[in-house]
Amino acid sequence: MTVPDFTSLSPLRIGTRRSPLALAQAEMAAAAIRLAHGFAEDAVILVPMLSMGDKIQDRPLSEIGGKALWTKELERALVEDEIDIAVHSMKDVETVRSPLFILSAMLPRADVRDRLIGARSIEELPHQAKVGTSSPRRAAQLKALRPDLVTVPIRGNVATRLAQVDAGEFDATLLAAAGLDRLGQSDVGTNLAPETILPAAAQGAIGIDHLAKRDDLALLLQPVNAWATFTAVSAERAFLEALGGNCHSPVAAHATCSVATIVLRGEILAEDGSERQCGSLEFAVDDSEGPPRLATELLERSSDRLRRLFMSSRPNP
Numbered sequence: 001m002t003v004p005d006f007t008s009l010s011p012l013r014i015g016t017r018r019s020p021l022a023l024a025q026a027e028m029a030a031a032a033i034r035l036a037h038g039f040a041e042d043a044v045i046l047v048p049m050l051s052m053g054d055k056i057q058d059r060p061l062s063e064i065g066g067k068a069l070w071t072k073e074l075e076r077a078l079v080e081d082e083i084d085i086a087v088h089s090m091k092d093v094e095t096v097r098s099p100l101f102i103l104s105a106m107l108p109r110a111d112v113r114d115r116l117i118g119a120r121s122i123e124e125l126p127h128q129a130k131v132g133t134s135s136p137r138r139a140a141q142l143k144a145l146r147p148d149l150v151t152v153p154i155r156g157n158v159a160t161r162l163a164q165v166d167a168g169e170f171d172a173t174l175l176a177a178a179g180l181d182r183l184g185q186s187d188v189g190t191n192l193a194p195e196t197i198l199p200a201a202a203q204g205a206i207g208i209d210h211l212a213k214r215d216d217l218a219l220l221l222q223p224v225n226a227w228a229t230f231t232a233v234s235a236e237r238a239f240l241e242a243l244g245g246n247c248h249s250p251v252a253a254h255a256t257c258s259v260a261t262i263v264l265r266g267e268i269l270a271e272d273g274s275e276r277q278c279g280s281l282e283f284a285v286d287d288s289e290g291p292p293r294l295a296t297e298l299l300e301r302s303s304d305r306l307r308r309l310f311m312s313s314r315p316n317p
């Protein structure tokens with residue numbers, strides 16, 4: 001057996017965004033690495049950085065470059081050796097990435113559900129209630145259930161969004177249960193069953209990224225990887241990629257992984273919620289054709305209009 005050489009990592013530098021949620025998640029990754037290896041507290045340190053998405057708060061995310069914004073600054077810091085690893089919400093990581101980077105571990109997944117803040121259930125929201133969300137998925141899902149609801153774009157971190165509901169700027173909002181729990185806000189809102197609101201692909205999962213050439217880091221991260229989470233989230237991301245990867249169209253996906261098989265549930269919607277196609281597929285964990293098969297099945301069932309929304313951004317087969 002080769003003895004791993006971690007001597008270049010003194011300390012191990014973890015890059016993270018500066019938002020309270022990102023910091024909490026990076027600290028979870030640090031704790032997992034310390035625990036797995038018996039490292040002292042100061043052997044693993046956080047390096048908080050400002051991402052472009054954090055700097056520009058007054059414009060919609062889609063206008064300023066989409067989700068890639070969250071990861072770009074951390075990728076730059078990895079390339080320039082300012083940090084060794086970067087911690088991301090897997091939900092915010094593009095499906096198609098440069099081969100320079102590799103996500104070699106995911107922490108055990110937390111609650112995957114969305115949580116409704118401001119009302120006890122979607123049915124109980126008042127007629128034409130104003131719901132703050134910038135997520136095309138959440139807006140479309142809400143309108144599919146309640147066509148009278150009005151969705152309005154909302155930006156800012158979790159605390160800001162909760163404050164806006166408290167101040168009456170919106171009647172309600174949807175936030176990921178995982179994020180609320182990690183911020184100690186477990187007692188606000190009502191969990192929505194995946195059968196009601198299917199979560200975003202990779203919701204609730206935290207991934208650890210590094211330069212692909214750093215074999216020492218792949219080895220270091222092996223014992224913190226949650227295999228079933230990694231396998232399920234990878235299937236959800238492959239489904240999203242088969243539908244056009246980084247398109248901003250409404251897509252939801254949730255997979256569960258037992259030892260040999262994956263059950264993947266997926267959903268695509270028209271932006272206004274007027275059409276919704278959902279389905280599920282069970283396949284072997286090593287069957288990489290499973291996720292694209294479900295994507296194709298949903299597209300084949302869709303109206304021309306919905307299909308066009310996705311096909312235009314689909315990768316060539």
Ligand SMILES: NCc1[nH]cc(CCC(=O)O)c1CC(=O)O
Nearest residue numbers: 089091175176178179203204205
């Ligand atoms: N897009 C922002 C984002 N990215 C990850 C989370 C929550 C944490 C997670 O899903 O692991 C959130 C906030 C939210 O959607 O409420």
